[in-house]
């Protein structure tokens with residue numbers, strides 16, 4: 001048997017719950033940095049003797065890094081939801097995840113997105129809705145938690161079954177409203193745009209019917225439009241009802257459908273149009289804005305859905321595995337003219353590989369003047385394995401800066417702006433980095449402007465490869 005890659009055991013194993021008031025640190029933090037970075041991701045890829053199959057499986061764990069007085073504290077905790085507590089109680093995987101089904105003999109044929117056996121393991125991202133902190137999953141069972149203790153505070157089922165069964169985990173926020181897209185599977189399925197003002201009342205703004213709903217992990221938002229990018233990775237909803245295989249394996253890549261961009265007026269709900277484009281796949285929209293007669297949509301694109309299969313753990317355990325390069329594309333969608341004559345075109349903004357992209361959302365969302373995107377990346381000279389560097393891309397000229405260190409695997413880089421900034425990149429970039437040689441992780445603090453290391457805080461264990469997080473000044 002060939003040896004496992006160095007990142008595999010620490011990055012896809014299991015985590016204990018820990019609390020540390022003060023992490024050992026080198027370098028120094030900016031004095032203004034006094035909030036909290038909250039991150040979400042998997043806390044274990046194993047229950048008893050069973051293992052999950054894919055990077056997007058696993059049981060949810062929250063991580064918290066609080067800054068103050070030049071120091072960093074750290075705590076992590078499993079979300080004590082049904083998926084976790086039942087798995088602990090029976091010693092087996094209890095709920096169906098993205099690409100893993102529990103042993104069917106325990107439950108018979110009850111697994112379905114239409115059934116309550118679907119997971120509540122809200123491990124993908126998190127957000128703040130009014131005053132509540134919520135962990136988000138692609139199933140619309142959102143878990144509220146206390147940001148100070150990381151204890152689960154309740155389940156927020158603001159999207160019940162009649163609303164829809166799958167949601168993006170990347171809601172947008174604008175002017176006090178949170179927007180999200182939920183897919184409701186049915187004989188005629190719908191993509192539904194919801195607006196949530198305040199903490200509980202969600203309103204259906206508009207919807208688009210479809211017979212073959214696509215897998216959509218995010219969507220775009222501009223001043224006037226919600227942009228639903230319908231990748232040709234689609235499902236016949238009857239297969240989700242029958243549930244003969246795990247969730248994502250019911251979807252089929254059908255490139256002949258192309259990738260249409262559906263536009264909904266996000267104020268009135270009116271279906272504005274459909275602009276066709278060549279087939280591609282993406283998890284993450286980055287930014288979008290209107291410019292003259294065009295809608296500009298930045299997105300991390302792949303030629304096909306192969307990136308999903310690249311994240312199966314048996315593939316990531318191969319010494320020669322390669323993850324497809326995510327490409328930062330700028331799509332231009334003509335806003336005028338008859339539907340059938342309009343077509344999306346794109347340019348590639350950078351030759352760097354990007355995934356888990358971030359930018360200064362607070363100040364530059366929907367703003368044509370935005371310039372910098374931060375992302376996890378793969379060093380072209382170290383092509384094998386997992387994400388092994390961080391990049392900062394200047395979307396105006398395609399130039400990039402990188403942070404790279406051998407044997408290190410950085411997670412999503414979160415930009416935190418200096419409170420009184422005038423330059424877009426005045427601030428820091430925070431990334432949890434696995435140091436495979438040391439067998440533990442550290443929190444990397446980069447100066448966002450120079451993209452050089454400013455500080456690092458050692459975490460006393462290896463943090464499993466997570467997905468998304470955010471920085472909150474108020475915690």
Ligand code: CO
Nearest residue numbers: 217283284468
């Ligand atoms: Co995501």
